[in-house]
Amino acid sequence: MTPQVLKDRVVLLLISGMSAEAAEGFCVQQGQAVEAARQIVSDARKRITVAADYTRDEQLGKAVMRLDDLYAKSMAGQDIRTALQAQRELNRLLSLYADARRDETPADEVDASSMRRQLDLIVSATARPSTC
Numbered sequence: 756m757t758p759q760v761l762k763d764r765v766v767l768l769l770i771s772g773m774s775a776e777a778a779e780g781f782c783v784q785q786g787q788a789v790e791a792a793r794q795i796v797s798d799a800r801k802r803i804t805v806a807a808d809y810t811r812d813e814q815l816g817k818a819v820m821r822l823d824d825l826y827a828k829s830m831a832g833q834d835i836r837t838a839l840q841a842q843r844e845l846n847r848l849l850s851l852y853a854d855a856r857r858d859e860t861p862a863d864e865v866d867a868s869s870m871r872r873q874l875d876l877i878v879s880a881t882a883r884p885s886t887c
Contacts (some may be wrong), residue, residue, distance in 0.1 A: 768781060
């Protein structure tokens with residue numbers, strides 16, 4: 756088996772559910788040294804990660820384009836309800852509501868409670884009698 760074929764086979768084994776350790780064992784059975792087997796599996800895992808990132812970006816792009824198209828068609832047909840649903844889904848998909856959720860819990864409240872705990876710790880530490 757050529758090195759490239761072995762690398763491709765390991766990728767397929769990993770995406771089929773085989774553990775990294777078992778894939779390393781497969782490489783060793785195919786005549787690879789243990790270190791080479793680890794490197795092959797590591798490279799295969801990187802290939803899978805890169806493919807997943809690319810696919811996610813591609814799918815996100817498709818989803819945005821489809822929602823834009825649905826919105827345009829809905830507005831052209833004066834279907835306001837569907838247009839609004841498409842816009843809401845697009846906003847959710849692009850995480851446009853994330854900042855609004857953060858605004859619901861003001862940072863001042865979080866900082867105040869944190870500072871209150873720190874102040875209580877300082878007061879309790881200074882109130883203890885000195886053992887020196």
